[in-house]
Structure formats: structure tokens, C-alpha cells
Amino acid sequence: MAAYHYHTVGEKRSLKIKEKLRERRQYFFAIRQMVAREVKRKYARSYLGIAWSVLNPLLTMAVMSMIFSTIFKRSIENYPIYYLTASLFWQLFSGATQSAMTALVDNRSLLLKVKLTKQSFVIARIFTALTNFGYSCVAYVLMLFVFRVKLNRYMLLFPVDAFFMLLFSMGIGYALCILYVFFADIKYLYSVLLTLWMYLSALFYPVDNLSQVMQKVVNANPIYSYIRFARDIMLYGRMPEPVTWVKIIGWGVFSFVMGYMIFRKNENLVMQRI
Amino acid sequence: MKKNEKQNARKKRINAPPEGTGSMEGAESVEGTGSMKDAESVEETGSMKDAESVEETGSMKETGSMERIGSPKETGFMEETGFIGETESMEDTVEQEGLEFIEGFGNDTEGFGDTGSVNDYDKIALGYVELDYDNYVYGDFDYEVHDNEDYDYEVNEYEDFDYDDFGSEDLEYLDLGGKKNEEEGEHPIISVRDVTMNFKVPASAASGIKEYIIQKINHQMKFRELVALNHVSFDVLPGEVVGLIGTNGSGKSTLLRIVSGALEPTGGEVLIDRRKVQLLTLGTGFDMELSARENVYLNGSIIGYSKEFLDRHYNEIVEFAELQGFMEERVKNFSSGMVSRLGFAIATAGDAAEILILDEVLSVGDEFFRKKSLKRIKEMIHSGSTVIMVSHGMGTILENCTKVVWIEKGVLQMVGDAKTVCEAYRKMEG
Numbered sequence: 001m002a003a004y005h006y007h008t009v010g011e012k013r014s015l016k017i018k019e020k021l022r023e024r025r026q027y028f029f030a031i032r033q034m035v036a037r038e039v040k041r042k043y044a045r046s047y048l049g050i051a052w053s054v055l056n057p058l059l060t061m062a063v064m065s066m067i068f069s070t071i072f073k074r075s076i077e078n079y080p081i082y083y084l085t086a087s088l089f090w091q092l093f094s095g096a097t098q099s100a101m102t103a104l105v106d107n108r109s110l111l112l113k114v115k116l117t118k119q120s121f122v123i124a125r126i127f128t129a130l131t132n133f134g135y136s137c138v139a140y141v142l143m144l145f146v147f148r149v150k151l152n153r154y155m156l157l158f159p160v161d162a163f164f165m166l167l168f169s170m171g172i173g174y175a176l177c178i179l180y181v182f183f184a185d186i187k188y189l190y191s192v193l194l195t196l197w198m199y200l201s202a203l204f205y206p207v208d209n210l211s212q213v214m215q216k217v218v219n220a221n222p223i224y225s226y227i228r229f230a231r232d233i234m235l236y237g238r239m240p241e242p243v244t245w246v247k248i249i250g251w252g253v254f255s256f257v258m259g260y261m262i263f264r265k266n267e268n269l270v271m272q273r274i
Numbered sequence: 275m276k277k278n279e280k281q282n283a284r285k286k287r288i289n290a291p292p293e294g295t296g297s298m299e300g301a302e303s304v305e306g307t308g309s310m311k312d313a314e315s316v317e318e319t320g321s322m323k324d325a326e327s328v329e330e331t332g333s334m335k336e337t338g339s340m341e342r343i344g345s346p347k348e349t350g351f352m353e354e355t356g357f358i359g360e361t362e363s364m365e366d367t368v369e370q371e372g373l374e375f376i377e378g379f380g381n382d383t384e385g386f387g388d389t390g391s392v393n394d395y396d397k398i399a400l401g402y403v404e405l406d407y408d409n410y411v412y413g414d415f416d417y418e419v420h421d422n423e424d425y426d427y428e429v430n431e432y433e434d435f436d437y438d439d440f441g442s443e444d445l446e447y448l449d450l451g452g453k454k455n456e457e458e459g460e461h462p463i464i465s466v467r468d469v470t471m472n473f474k475v476p477a478s479a480a481s482g483i484k485e486y487i488i489q490k491i492n493h494q495m496k497f498r499e500l501v502a503l504n505h506v507s508f509d510v511l512p513g514e515v516v517g518l519i520g521t522n523g524s525g526k527s528t529l530l531r532i533v534s535g536a537l538e539p540t541g542g543e544v545l546i547d548r549r550k551v552q553l554l555t556l557g558t559g560f561d562m563e564l565s566a567r568e569n570v571y572l573n574g575s576i577i578g579y580s581k582e583f584l585d586r587h588y589n590e591i592v593e594f595a596e597l598q599g600f601m602e603e604r605v606k607n608f609s610s611g612m613v614s615r616l617g618f619a620i621a622t623a624g625d626a627a628e629i630l631i632l633d634e635v636l637s638v639g640d641e642f643f644r645k646k647s648l649k650r651i652k653e654m655i656h657s658g659s660t661v662i663m664v665s666h667g668m669g670t671i672l673e674n675c676t677k678v679v680w681i682e683k684g685v686l687q688m689v690g691d692a693k694t695v696c697e698a699y700r701k702m703e704g
Contacts, residue, residue: 026579026580030575030576032575033576034576037572040563040568044563045563107559111536113534113553113633114536115535115536115548116578271537273474
């Protein structure tokens, strides 16, 4: 598969930094355009348009709060924020992986015709999810004020948590989009898996109520680590435990590296099958 | 001075260790992907290929008007692009018209049958032919000695020749041929070398996990090997306008995709500066839900334009597509003609790149717009770009191309000037 080997050597030698920068800029321009397209497209036919990105998490939060806050009244303080914090991260993960999964297949005609690298289509999907996450954060900040959550300095760690969550999602997304080319079934299988995964992520219930075994399962869940981290800094105003730190960084990096390797290894195989 | 350089380059190239040869890499990649492929199919391909390459040689000889499949490689180019020392498949044949032509021998990758023998240098024979032509003209031939002796090597064309004796003087000797070549100083800007593309198509359409697992357990994963391109080699010189012809499904589009870098070949290589390539295809990445203006930026960015470029050329694009006043409309409300006009305008905006690849772009819109687009394409072609185009319109090919490459079922049939090749193609079609 090193058919262009000579060329890349020559390329490296002759490519000036300036030109490389220009290429980079073009690359990000293309990704930005694709992200913008996905975002615009999502609400293309609605009146409220982009506002739905903010409204959606708020409305879900309202519903969840109505149903569950009475049940968990005693064990969870400030239930709406408890839920919203977790759901924000869950949405980032599930949105990113689900849309990344179909990135290659959806763009199959483009893949063969355009010089753009294959992974840029996956990256565009992931960044779309990140953009949606950004909009949801607007709603989140609003709610933080409404429910009078006290500001604390640990809140500054929020982007760190989001970054590693993104890294984790990217890795899974890379692997899934390759898999999806070979087995279309994965789409349905994954949506079932996501439902299970969501229930194991303690989005809307307190972990302490669970049995010992289930607590272990939930604690082993990578996504729960990210959620826990976020709740620690946002809701409880405390530094997350070192274990949580290790988990979010470890899982993020591990997933990303594995996913990326799977992607690079099978990239060309995919081109033959697509 | 230049001659010296060239000689050195040749020496370097020929003396370079064969481990790194392009064809060898091809072989490796074949091996790499071959994990799922059963040995039988490999063998099959191998033998098929052999037969074909023999045929190929035969047909080439008949036609006589063949021009330079392997063309003179020159040092300057090699050095600039950093090919030196990395070697290439040793099949550049310095030759001129009228020279008896032996191609196809060197065309084989060491790949399929015996990968182990790649390093055996003594298996590679180098020879030259001396013909009474004008002055001395030499061609060097190199080919693999295969285990099966089915080849008709036409031994009488070779002077007696000794492997061990083959040294530096011979190299100088060979180079004289290049000096006389009228196209001195022209290096191929695109060099397609021994490109093979196999697609693995599952014999049964199992894309489900259940089927996959069942087949995996029963060891029934059967793949049909689809040979889209079979050891295709040709060169394109700067400024040439090359047309690709062949019946449907003959591998033209696959070849274009490999040349443009979207697809990597299973074997062989394409030497090309990919940064200079501009691939013109229509309507790639249009989003029907977005407005025409948004699509200009989306499509433009995917094709490879920068934001500044699109800002600068926006009005030009709108004007050319004749869509003034429609730009804020959603594209889904456009007629198909409008969409393809917009696509064409975006694709051809600005100056032509050094290497243009046109994939069936010349059948757009109504009669009036078609004329306009043809004019635009012609402008681009004549601005000095090197062009590779696929078109089903024989007229377009005859009118614009200086060279035509004819591929049939993945096998290179003929390379030559437009008239000769098109005539032969028509004859074949009946």
C-alpha cells in the first residue's frame, strides 16, 4: 500500500512550510464548511432553526425532572442540573459516534472523487456533534444561573473533561465508520447498545441506590467517569478524585489511538468495498 | 554536463538495490491484502496476467504506430522529485518511432507467482537493440525471466550479451539513444507504472453480521477477484492532452481515481505531484437543502479551494452559471440543468491547475451551455495544462486529445495519437 511512497518523500522535501500552512487552512475551511452544512441541514425545515439546539436539552431536562425529581428527591439535590450535566456529555458521545458511523458510507460518491482525506468526513461529523454540544452548553449555563449553582474555580476544568470525552468519542467513531462499511447491521445493533449503555451511565439516577454488582459495572463504564468528573466540578464544587482523572485521560487516549489505528489500517480496504 | 548527470542517474538507478523497487512494494501489498484470498485465485490471476501480457505485446507490434509507452526518464526530473535512489520499475525504454518494440516483458511485477525471487538480480536481464535507424538508436529492455518458459522472447533481437559484463560502459552506450531523442528535456509529468487494481467482491452478497459469522465459521468467505486494471503503464508528458477510451466498465474511471489519488492501486504505482492535480467532477458534495450560495462554498471547499479564492471568484461563478438572482434559493428547487451548470462553474473557476483530470464533464446543460462549457474547457486545455480526460464522445476526444489511451477490460490495448487509436477502437467496436 506504499504505492505513493516516492511521491511523499519528494513531497516532504519540496513542500515549503508556507504551502503546508495554506493546505492546512484549506483543510480546516473544508471541515468547517461541512460542519456548517450538517448543522444547517439538521434544522433546515424548522421555523426555530438553530434555536432547537438550545431548546432540545432544556425540554428534555424539564420532562426528566418532572418525572424523576419526586422519586429521587431525597438522594439527589438539584436534580435538574444533576441530569442536565450528565445528559450533555451523553449527547456529545452518542451524537458524535452515531453520526460518525455513517460518515464514510454517506459520502461514498465524494470519497472516490475528491482529494480530501477520508478522515475529514469523520472529523466533520464529530465536530458537528461538538458544535451541538456548544449550543447545549448555552442552555446549560442558563440553567446554572436559574438553579443558583454556586460558581467555583473547578468549573474551569469543564473544557478538559469535554476534550477527553471528544477524544473518546472520536476513537469509537473511527472504528464504527469502518465497521459500518462492512456490516450495515452495526447501525441497528449500535443503537440498541447505546440504549443499554445509557442506562449504565447513571444519567438520571443515583449510583448509590444500586446493588454492589451494578455499582461496579457502572463505575467501570468509561462514560460514567466523564459524567462523574463533570458532576464533581459543576455540581459539588470539588476536585475530582485522582482515579477519575486517570480514567478520563486513559480512556480518551486509548480509545482515540485504537480507533485511529483501525481506521488507518482499513482505509484502503474500505475504498475497495465502498 | 547534462549528459553526465543523466548517466549517473541511470547508474544509480540500475545499481540501486532491488529491495525497494516499486514493483516489489506492489508485491508486498498484494501479499498484505491477500490474507483472505485463497491461493488458488492468486495463481489464477497470475497465469491470466501472463497470457494477457503476451497478447498485449503481440498486438502492440502489429500496430506499429505505438509511441513511447515507456518514455525517456531524465535526471533533472528524477532528482527534483526525489525519485533517485529509490529506484523505479526498470522499464523505461529509450526508443523512437520505428524501433522494434518489446514491451510487456518488463511489465510484470514480481508479485504473484514468486515473491521470493525478487532479489535475484541475475533474473533480471538487460539488453539492448541496435537498429539501423538514422543514427544509432538504442533501446534497453528489461524483463523478468519467469519460471515458465511460455514467453516467446524473440531472442534473435538481442545481441549476445553477458550479465556479468554489463557495466558502466554499457550504460553510457545505452544513453546515446536518449541523446538523439527529439523530446530531450521533457519528463513525464504523470507516470503510470504497472498499475493493477483488484477489487474483492464477496461472492455472496453478505453484508450482515450473521452471514459474516456463519461464513467465517464455515470458512466459506469467498471473494471474487475483480481485476479492474491489469498492469497498465503509460506516461504523460507536460502539455499533453490525453484521452482515455474504452467501453463501459473497462476501468477508465478506476484509472482516473488512481491517478488523482482517491484510490490506491493494489499493485504498481503512479508518479505524480498530487498537489498539482485538479480533478474536475460535477456536483460533488452538493447539498440540496442548502442555498446555491452556501453550496458554492461547500462544494468549493470540498474540491479544494480556499475561502479567499471563493470570495474572489464568487461573482464569476454566478455569472458563468447564469444563476444571477437564484443564489439564495435552495438547490433542491433548481432544475437539473441549473445544478450541473453551477457545478461546472465552480469546478472550472479560476486558473487551471497544472494537471487537470476531467471525468465526463463535457455533457452539461442545454446545447448553448454545452458550447460554452466546451469553450471553457478548451481554454483550460490550451492554457498549458496537462489534461487527462474521459469522454464517451469520440468527437471530443479526436478534437482535443494529442494522445489517446485505450483500455479494454482493464488491459491496456493501445497508446498513440488520437486518430490511430480511435480508428482501431472503432474497428474493434465494429
